[in-house]
Amino acid sequence: xxxxxxxxxxxxxxxxxxxxxxxxxxxxxxxxxxxxxxxxxxxxxxxxxxxxxxxxxxxxxxxxxxxxxxxxxxxxxxxxxxxxxxxxxxxxxxxxxxxxxxxxxxxxxxxxxxxxxxxxxxxxxxxxxxxxxxxxxxxxxxxxxxxxxxxxxxxxxxxxxxxxxxxxxxxxxxxxxxxxxxxxxxxxxxxxxxxxxxxxxxxxxxxxxxxxxxxxxxxxxxxxxxxxxxxxxxxxxxxxxxxxxxxxxxxxxxxxxxxxxxxxxxxxxxxxxxxxxxxxxxxxxxxxxxxxxxxxxxxxxxxx
Numbered sequence: 427x428x429x430x431x432x433x434x435x436x437x438x439x440x441x442x443x444x445x446x447x448x449x450x451x452x453x454x455x456x457x458x459x460x461x462x463x464x465x466x467x468x469x470x471x472x473x474x475x476x477x478x479x480x481x482x483x484x485x486x487x488x489x490x491x492x493x494x495x496x497x498x499x500x501x502x503x504x505x506x507x508x509x510x511x512x513x514x515x516x517x518x519x520x521x522x523x524x525x526x527x528x529x530x531x532x533x534x535x536x537x538x539x540x541x542x543x544x545x546x547x548x549x550x551x552x553x554x555x556x557x558x559x560x561x562x563x564x565x566x567x568x569x570x571x572x573x574x575x576x577x578x579x580x581x582x583x584x585x586x587x588x589x590x591x592x593x594x595x596x597x598x599x600x601x602x603x604x605x606x607x608x609x610x611x612x613x614x615x616x617x618x619x620x621x622x623x624x625x626x627x628x629x630x631x632x633x634x635x636x637x638x639x640x641x642x643x644x645x646x647x648x649x650x651x652x653x654x655x656x657x658x659x660x661x662x663x664x665x666x667x668x669x670x671x672x673x674x675x676x677x678x679x680x681x682x683x684x685x686x687x688x689x690x691x692x693x694x695x696x697x698x699x700x701x702x703x704x705x706x707x708x709x710x711x712x713x714x715x716x717x718x719x720x721x722x723x724x725x726x727x728x729x730x
Contacts, residue, residue: 427485427486427570427571427572427573427700427701427703428482428483428484428485428486428698428699428700428701429484429485429486429487429488429573429616429698429699429700429701430479430482430484430486430487430488430696430697430698431487431488431489431490431656431678431680431696431697431698431699432475432479432487432488432489432490432680432683432696432697433489433490433491433492433525433620433657433658433659433679433680433681433682433683434490434491434492434525434658434659434661434680434681434682434683434684434685435472435489435492435493435494435505435508435682435683435684436467436492436493436494436495436527436682436684437469437472437493437494437495437501437504437505437508437684438467438469438494438495438496438501438504441500466685466686466687467682467684467685467686468684468685468686468694469684471683471684471685471686471694471715472508472512472683472684472694473508473512474694474715474720474722475683475684475694475695475696475715475722476508476512476513476514477512478696478713478722479513479515479696480513480514480515482698484515484698485519485570485571486519486520486521486570486573486575487513487515487519487520487521488520488521488522488575488616488618488656489520489521489522489523489547490522490523490525490618490619490620490656490657490658490659490680491522491523491524491525491526491527491528491580491581491619491620491658491659492525492526492527492528492620492658492659492682493505493522493524493525493527493528493544494527494528494530495527495530496527496530497527497528497529497530497531497534497539497540499539499543502539502540502542502543502544503543505543505544506543506544509544509547517546517547517549518549518568520547521547521548521568521575521577521618522544522547522548522577522618523548523564523577523578523579523580523581523618523619523620524540524579524581524620525581525620525658525659526581526582526584526589526590526591526620526621526659528540528581529579529581529582529583530583531583532583534583535582535583541563545563548563548564548566548577549566549568550563550566550567550568551567551568551569551609552567552569552604552607552609552610564577564578564579564597565577565578565579565597565600565601565604567604567607567609567610569609569613571701571703572613572614572701572702572703572704572705573613573614573616573701573705574609574610574613574614574615574616575616575618576601576604576605576610576615576616576617576618577618577619578593578597578601578617578618578619579593579597579619580592580593580619580620580621580637581620581621587634588633588634589634589635589659590621590632590633590634590635590636590637590638591619591620591621591636591637591638591659592637592638592639593619593637593639593642593643594639595642598639598642598643598646601617601643601646602646605646605647605649605650606649612705613705614652614653614654614701614705614706614707615650615653615654616653616654616655616656616699617653617654617655617656617675618656618657619637619655619656619657620657620658620659621636621637621657621659622637622657622659622660622664622677622679622730623637623640623643623644623655623657623668623677624640624666624677624730625637625640635659644668647668647670647675648670648671648672649670649671649672650670650672650673650675651670651672651673652673652674652675652705652706652707653675653676654675654676654677654678654699654707655668655675655676655677655678656677656678656679656680656697657677657678657679657680658679658680658682659679660679660681660730661681661682661685661687661692662679662681662691662692662728663679663680663681663691663692663695663697663712663714663725663726663727663728664678664679664691664727664728664729664730665677665678665679665710665727665728665729665730666729666730676707676710677730678697678699678710678727679730680695680696680697680712681693681694681695681714682694683695683696686715686717690714690725690726691725691726691727691728693714693715693717693725694714694715695712695713695714695715695722695725696712696713696722697710697711697712697713698710698711698712698713699711710727711724712724712725712726712727713725
């Protein structure tokens with residue numbers, strides 16, 4: 427089974443939104459877009475990634491969050507068009523989780539905007555696997571051949587300039603129950619979350635951009651013999667190993683699928699994971715855009 431991993435599309439669509447929609451945290455986000463991010467995140471790059479994936483023998487695509495910029499309805503509509511027309515995979519072949527930009531404000535969280543617009547991509551095959559209530563459809567499990575995709579939501583609304591995440595005790599308890607389910611245990615668990623498991627070493631950086639309960643998640647993962655934890659958020663190609671009591675999990679981050687950046691570890695692209703029929707992880711590859719030719723060429727991973 428071949429799995430393609432993209433992240434951090436940051437698709438922007440401001441048309442039709444009144445100025446009052448920006449009288450909150452979105453104002454600082456708009457300033458960032460206006461004077462910095464709009465110059466490096468390009469929808470043409472995201473469309474090129476989609477075309478490349480359609481031409482490859484990909485069985486399933488995972489998207490680890492930040493598909494929008496400001497969690498506006500117009501942006502989620504644009505994301506749906508991208509998924510349906512540019513990427514073109516059936517919803518059963520695409521699994522997604524939200525990023526902090528997709529739950530940018532309290533209003534977007536309360537309205538469960540991500541779930542409302544993208545619900546077809548976060549369905550579960552084990553609705554009765556655990557008695558722990560879900561968190562807006564998370565976690566979910568999708569069983570595909572030798573793989574069990576487990577989607578988590580690490581995105582929560584934060585104050586100005588803060589982009590950190592949290593899973594929370596309810597979701598962690600549900601994850602623990604799912605990892606012990608027979609249908610999951612006989613497959614390779616592929617955990618999807620936006621925020622990386624490995625936190626920055628400095629306390630301020632952890633508060634601003636890290637995963638608040640990474641240590642608690644690590645305890646939940648101790649019974650896993652082998653698995654993948656896929657994330658975005660950093661806009662970098664990174665790879666690191668998580669040790670567990672039973673074995674290890676490979677934690678792999680994808681760069682932004684829309685990013686133009688001269689640094690190879692950040693240039694827009696995607697990852698591909700090849701999983702054997704017995705659930706063994708056969709290979710992990712990453713590809714970056716070559717802007718001059720429009721081709722996608724092999725790249726290397728940095729250490730998280």
